[in-house]
Amino acid sequence: MVLGMRYLIAQAYLSAVFMVMVGCSPSSVPITSIEPQPISTSTEARREVTAAVTPTTSSPTAPYGEIGGRLTVVVEADTAHLDVQQDISETLAARGAGIAYSRLMRLKSDPGLDQPNLLVECELCTEWELLDPWTFRFKLRDDVRWQNVFPVGGRRLDANDLLFSYTRQSTEGWPNAPLLKSVKEIRVESDGEFLVDLNYPDADFLLALANGHSKIIPHESINDETGRFQGPVVGSGAWIWKSSSPGVGTMLERNKNYFEGELPFVEEIVFQIIDDFETQVAALLADEIDVLNISNDGWEILQSYSATPRTIYSKQSGKGIFIAFNTGLEPFASIVMRRQILASLNPWVYVDDIWDGQSFVSPGIPVIESSWLMDREEIETLLRDPVSSVPASFVITVADFGDIYLDQALRIQEDLRNTGFDPILDIVNPIDYAQQVWVDGEFQMLVGPMPPNSGPNGFLFPILHSGGEWNLLGHGDDELDLLIEKQHMELFDSQARAESIFKIQRHIVDQAYMLGLGDNVDRWVTNDEVRGFYPNPALSEYSFWSKVWIDG
Template sequence: MFYIKLLIKLSIILATIGLVACNTENDEVSVATPNSTPLVSIPVIIPTPTLALEKELERVQTKNVIAHIPQGTLSLASPKNPEHFDVHEDSSDSLLSMGPGISYSRLFRFNEFQVTCDICIEWIQVSDIEYHIRLREDVFWHDKIPISGRKLIAKDVVESLNRIKNNDWSSSSILNSLDMVEEIEESKVRILLKYSDADLLMRLAHGNIKIIPYELQSLKEGLRFGPTIGTGPWIYNENSVDRFEFTADPNYFEEGFPKVQEFFITPVSNENTRIALVLSEKVDISMIDYWSTKQLLDIEELELDVNYMYSSNDKPGNHFSHCSLNILPCIDINPNYSKGVLFAMNTSVYPIDDVHFRRYIFSHLDLNSYDSLSIGLPLYSKSWELSTKSEDTYTNLPELTKSKNYDLMNSANFERIDHTIDFYVGDYGDEYIDLGDNYFKMLTDAGFKIQYNVLNPKEYYQKVWIEKKYDISLGPKIPIDIPNSYLYGLLHSKGEYSINNHQIDYLDELIELQNSSNINREKHIIDIQRYILGQAFLFEPITDHVGLLIGEKIENYNPGVINTRNSESWHWSELAVSN
């Protein structure tokens, strides 16, 4: 009966969503990915202590474990096919985390908000710019020609990192702080940086930074069409047709993983079809976008804290429940920090160059309606999140309260209010236009003279991000999911995409101070966010989220297990299915 009700609800949902104006084929932000993120000189930072994984080292050496036998078949409906199979050249999740790219390993991987070793056993920070990374001794390539199951060695790592670093791909910008990578032992590599980088391990854990066999890196035809030979938990079937087929690697180095024997990923462009496939139990998991997730959960906004989600008893009429309620099928939610809507102001032009005037603009945008006001910074830790409902945060600062009573009797202030402001909105979909229309109405109702301009994506990118010839803007942010790349690239005065066009030394100093792995980084990150909001530079009204429709066959699903940030893919190995 429950299944029949869900199918009935699906037909209602598909009719009401319509199915969401921004469908899968058109929902990607079409702005260029930065090729590099310029940084400035950074003070020397005290090295962090050695991070040794003693327990894992003991396990690898003793091998005193009980063998696990993977069982069952896991299936996923992904949004689209990758353009090709080269995991260094292509940065799409359709390849890296939902395609053949899941066959590869990395030096590190993400475990929720933490970075842990993947094919490494330990790492040592020798100085602020030097790292030594020791590899596991039990990692072997998949038994496919021409590699034939040989052992992973340091040369594979060195050649892989150099291949990424020395090319002009979007993935190359992830490793822009690397100066040199070299082999110092058969299972040990040395990394030298151009400057201190607190995000190095996060960069090495990114889904683009796959380790591939050194023999394949010299192929004249490249890796766009395979072969796909990795050391990850999944062996790719090169003869797959219409879907990507994987089998569990019997020699995988992580005991107990993957949980299932087979994994099938089917690209399905139509989101309605992906939803229906889960409800009809044809697939176990489906990816759905931000806007459809809101519709399916019947809520107005998505938040990082899932504890607020309504149960069917709290709010009758919900189409689906959040996975925290342990009712399947359910929807889990992942923030996608690399995508979002950004409202920004150009601090170098009149009348926006005055901080009090900018605050006056902010004070009319209903910012108090946000539980957590973001500057678009990718969050490495939940402790970095700035709650804007507490006493000492931006929406309750005296400066904003006073901004509502902007002194219009002052002739200089009156002239600013009377000056025409160009408001550029990027036409990246109905959601951008709707939000731009709302802000336009709020500002005109408050007495501002606004020249409202909707620009096509090419015009918007050129005027706002390249020429910086705008007053206020609303559009997608540059797709960056590494904190330092965002801070130095978008917020530092010398950044290539310094959208606010500011020349404030204090903010630059804050950004440089946070570039440390010590305990004070969290404080500096909070200070930066408060300063950006206090100066009314920019904010992110919408952070993109990825919805995951989880089917009934997934066993003991825990919310947050599937982590889509930074093109992570390890989570597929943790899922088990019922027979």
């Protein structure tokens, strides 16, 4: 079962990794995680759960802006088809036809919010309530209509549309089904209200609903006999799909009847396919495009022109490049050895020298709010090791996602040699890396990404829990397991869960299991007329596109 699950996840990864090899940046790998069921929590963890949970209400409000113009955004990958529920493509979900759809929940992406964050708010709902640890009640807006496009024809969206969408998404074997793995049953109470019964308490359930792949689609777009998507793309979102052309891109226009006030602020949004870094930069400098999620290689090209475009940064935790150890193999079964390795490195210098200051050091766990991250001083204190190093030879498996990953690995190798170690680099292409590291678990020390995930529990249970499907660290750690189980049972007690996540981070660093140190910040460049652009692309979020406007 473990090998089978790992194989499925690796296959989802490998289908996307090809895009990296032909030009996509590591930060834009279009992957959706496939996650196992959470492990049954211990009796001790369950005893510490607080039963009372306060329901939360969210009422979206539209920001200010000006209406008009066309926004042109660069994408690097094409889409194979338009069925959002049978595809893991980031382009389709968040930078293409998929932004025509609404979701029940979404991530916040306002200018005043620090990142990384996975804070959720209602989109189609007016409020939600946790009736007990296994049951949610959702109340829907009464002013949402499907776009007035055949064959849907502008009818009102109701709870049965959500039942249909989530049921189809959950089809066994489909790539986005694992997002709803905790759902036992959906019960429609009325057109504007429904209940969700869970198989087990799930602290990240709202994140699954907010994920950019959990879209609400109309049944009219699906063939009744075959269950296949027959089109066209008709949503209830801010954008109306107009066209998608292979090798060209996707065009959408403003939905004038969108239920959130004046949103969106531009008349058209175009996602234009340009997969060559030189061409991307040339198009930006010629004002032929407005927004570019620029790769590290593209940034170097842009700097060679001494250009200074508007630059925006978005942070994501739980992604990027990690240092991690296989504690099931020598020499890293020894905590002393692991601590000495990390004490020999200076990840903050790497951030400045290699990542141009556009990364951050953390234990690597996805967090709901930026305030949940450990600060530098505490990490440095835990990493400090006064014991002199013991000479050892070992292999560092390095994921080859381009020159900057190799530069990082070479710098680590140099620093370790300077302190008496003898590390040997094994440079592995992305496809072999997924198989060798994630599926087979064959490494001593790694410098590369962890498996994709969709939130804190999607990282903690499969990767860090001793009984997890992945357990890449190869460890058995009862204390860590209990902490992971406890935070999972704290549900929506934000303060209690934050404290537990802090304890988990401290434990990870204290035990010198792993460290996240690079490629966890997306760099966006825009032309001078773009305003209101505050991207939070975590979990394939896309609502921020509707809040952008053109000044001039």
